[in-house]
Amino acid sequence: MQTHPGTIRSIKYEKIGTHEHNRFEKIHNVVFKKSSEASRLVAEEIADLIRRKNDKGERCVLGLATGSSPVSVYKELVRMHKEEGLSFKNVVTFNLDEYYPMNPGSIHSYHYFMNEHLFNHIDIPKGQVFIPDGKIAQDKLAEYCLAYEKKIAEYGGLDFQLLGIGRTGHIGFNEPGSHYNSITRSITLDQLTREDAATSFLGIENVPKKAITMGVSSVKNAKRIVLLAWGHKKSEIIKRTVEGEVSSSIPATYLQEHGNTTFVLDTEAASLLTRFESPWLVDAVDWTDDMTKRAVVWLCDKVKKSILKLTDKDYNESGLASLLAERGSSYELNIDMFNELQHTITGWPGGKPNADDTHRPERAVPEKKRVIIFSPHPDDDVISMGGTFDRLVEQGHEVHIAYQTSGNIAVSNADALKFAEVAMDFLPKEKIKTLGDVIKSINEKKENEIDALSVRQLKGFIRKRESIAATRFLKVPDKQVHFLNMPFYETGTVKKNPLSEKDIEIVKKLIAKVKPHQVYAAGDLADPHGTHKVCLDAVFHAMGALKSESYMKDCWLWLYRGAWHEWEIHEIDMTVPMSPDQVLRKRKAIFFHQSQKDGVMFQGEDLREFWVRAEDRNKKTAEHYRNLGLADYAAMEAFKRFEY
Numbered sequence: 001m002q003t004h005p006g007t008i009r010s011i012k013y014e015k016i017g018t019h020e021h022n023r024f025e026k027i028h029n030v031v032f033k034k035s036s037e038a039s040r041l042v043a044e045e046i047a048d049l050i051r052r053k054n055d056k057g058e059r060c061v062l063g064l065a066t067g068s069s070p071v072s073v074y075k076e077l078v079r080m081h082k083e084e085g086l087s088f089k090n091v092v093t094f095n096l097d098e099y100y101p102m103n104p105g106s107i108h109s110y111h112y113f114m115n116e117h118l119f120n121h122i123d124i125p126k127g128q129v130f131i132p133d134g135k136i137a138q139d140k141l142a143e144y145c146l147a148y149e150k151k152i153a154e155y156g157g158l159d160f161q162l163l164g165i166g167r168t169g170h171i172g173f174n175e176p177g178s179h180y181n182s183i184t185r186s187i188t189l190d191q192l193t194r195e196d197a198a199t200s201f202l203g204i205e206n207v208p209k210k211a212i213t214m215g216v217s218s219v220k221n222a223k224r225i226v227l228l229a230w231g232h233k234k235s236e237i238i239k240r241t242v243e244g245e246v247s248s249s250i251p252a253t254y255l256q257e258h259g260n261t262t263f264v265l266d267t268e269a270a271s272l273l274t275r276f277e278s279p280w281l282v283d284a285v286d287w288t289d290d291m292t293k294r295a296v297v298w299l300c301d302k303v304k305k306s307i308l309k310l311t312d313k314d315y316n317e318s319g320l321a322s323l324l325a326e327r328g329s330s331y332e333l334n335i336d337m338f339n340e341l342q343h344t345i346t347g348w349p350g351g352k353p354n355a356d357d358t359h360r361p362e363r364a365v366p367e368k369k370r371v372i373i374f375s376p377h378p379d380d381d382v383i384s385m386g387g388t389f390d391r392l393v394e395q396g397h398e399v400h401i402a403y404q405t406s407g408n409i410a411v412s413n414a415d416a417l418k419f420a421e422v423a424m425d426f427l428p429k430e431k432i433k434t435l436g437d438v439i440k441s442i443n444e445k446k447e448n449e450i451d452a453l454s455v456r457q458l459k460g461f462i463r464k465r466e467s468i469a470a471t472r473f474l475k476v477p478d479k480q481v482h483f484l485n486m487p488f489y490e491t492g493t494v495k496k497n498p499l500s501e502k503d504i505e506i507v508k509k510l511i512a513k514v515k516p517h518q519v520y521a522a523g524d525l526a527d528p529h530g531t532h533k534v535c536l537d538a539v540f541h542a543m544g545a546l547k548s549e550s551y552m553k554d555c556w557l558w559l560y561r562g563a564w565h566e567w568e569i570h571e572i573d574m575t576v577p578m579s580p581d582q583v584l585r586k587r588k589a590i591f592f593h594q595s596q597k598d599g600v601m602f603q604g605e606d607l608r609e610f611w612v613r614a615e616d617r618n619k620k621t622a623e624h625y626r627n628l629g630l631a632d633y634a635a636m637e638a639f640k641r642f643e644y
């Protein structure tokens with residue numbers, strides 16, 4: 001078996017690490033801090049290929065993917081076309097797949113996606129674009145698929161195939177079980193794939209059950225393959241694909257046998273690869289404090305012991321002999337690490353007044369701090385840090401809550417209708433005209449249509465009032481609750497506008513007004529297209545721009561994680577424990593966000609309600625601390641301090 005390619009390396013990546021050879025990895029991969037930078041370099045490789053082919057008077061045959069992963073690559077190709085004159089006249093494209101049945105005009109179709117993101121903006125001749133037709137009659141399907149396959153061969157095969165990867169390990173829509181020799185055909189989508197697509201289809205019931213996809217063999221025949229994966233969500237499948245055995249249960253592992261494949265990853269997607277998760281098993285490492293903390297937590301998890309019970313033998317037998325050699329003995333090292341973790345725990349997230357703060361996560365002075373909690377959607381504050389929020393208020397700090405977006409698209413029509421009709425029942429006749437229009441608009445809305453502005457406004461108000469109910473419950477005065485309604489969010493669809501100066505200005509204005517000592521923000525660093533990442537970027541930009549202001553010298557930035565996953569133990573700088581009663585108070589605060597309960601619009605792959613997710617996550621953190629030998633709490637919220 002060929003384990004990794006020794007052929008072209010046209011990607012001149014300025015990366016964090018390149019796999020050349022380690023005993024765990026079987027696919028060449030490069031890792032970047034930012035997916036935007038990675039996408040730019042992939043686009044450059046494609047552009048180079050197009051130009052080289054053009055210089056030789058040849059056609060360039062590209063295999064293309066849809067989904068969130070390649071969006072920035074397409075954006076960069078469009079930019080190159082517009083600004084640098086990159087021409088696509090010699091390019092022929094074959095898309096990997098299409099839902100079935102699917103009308104090419106639907107906003108959910110891959111035809112629509114490709115036109116939106118690429119074809120409408122470049123000079124590719126229409127006749128050179130091929131995308132499987134989701135409208136083909138069932139009895140013509142087999143014949144159609146064979147013809148698609150034949151067409152690729154007629155054009156001399158694919159010069160370059162761009163891929164994403166599904167969490168099932170699918171490439172194209174080759175779901176688990178797909179054969180190594182499979183060619184273009186119709187398939188049934190895996191349940192997990194349908195759940196992942198549910199958000200953009202506004203509910204899993206709208207996601208088609210079938211698709212047409214190029215086969216594994218069609219993909220593997222490409223001369224060059226680049227697979228993109230961004231974000232934590234992909235880390236598990238990337239590890240299994242790059243380090244596991246070739247198996248039909250993870251079709252992407254077939255790429256281990258392709259001689260010229262590169263996986264282009266961001267740090268989050270790569271985070272479970274052995275060389276990142278436990279780098280000491282791969283190479284000599286520099287035993288910084290951070291690396292040591294990581295190794296000790298990893299060792300505890302591996303041998304299932306608490307820190308103070310680790311022995312020299314445990315270190316030596318688990319590949320940590322070099323750490324032990326550097327630190328002398330496990331005894332001292334264990335105590336150091338125990339203390340490090342112990343010092344992250346505090347019931348005083350705003351600092352403990354009149355206490356020695358040498359080993360506390362926050363400063364004792366000023367005793368009363370001004371705090372801004374930025375919440376991307378109008379419930380992330382309570383879901384992700386409701387317990388800490390409650391303590392900050394209780395301990396007398398001036399807590400401001402800033403809801404960054406209206407969150408309006410996550411309110412169902414049924415909820416909006418309910419509120420409109422309640423208001424209608426209540427209001428005198430002469431005042432109900434607008435409401436009548438709203439109700440009519442909801443009732444007459446067709447599938448694929450976005451909500452009318454008035455409906456969106458109503459939905460935004462519903463979330464606003466729910467938020468205020470929650471902040472009042474946590475005893476924050478209304479004047480300290482800010483609804484920023486950042487404009488990037490207001491498209492009425494899942495796809496948002498890019499962050500603009502206007503968005504940043506709004507955040508800046510609030511910071512300049514409050515002059516906070518602490519800022520809390522949702523730190524989902526590597527979610528390239530998500531609202532949380534855009535909201536975080538706005539905070540970064542705003543704080544960066546205000547850095548020279550004197551009040552900012554005293555301002556610390558704490559990042560919490562969104563609803564889906566928590567910081568790793570070694571990343572945590574502050575953990576705030578909760579008693580069982582505080583857990584219940586947090587649950588109650590989340591309950592005020594009624595439009596997000598009992599079956600939300602954007603359920604995603606996790607079917608638990610938000611309050612359950614939050615409780616499970618906080619309980620897990622507490623259990624992890626307990627397993628490391630620290631105090632046994634009911635739940636814990638975790639934060640990372642960020643230097644901006």
Ligand code: F6R
Nearest residue numbers: 065066067068069164165166172
């Ligand atoms: C899309 C396709 C799929 C996606 C995969 C990842 O044409 O073939 O294999 O690449 O589902 O999707 P995203 O990029 O949205 O995570």
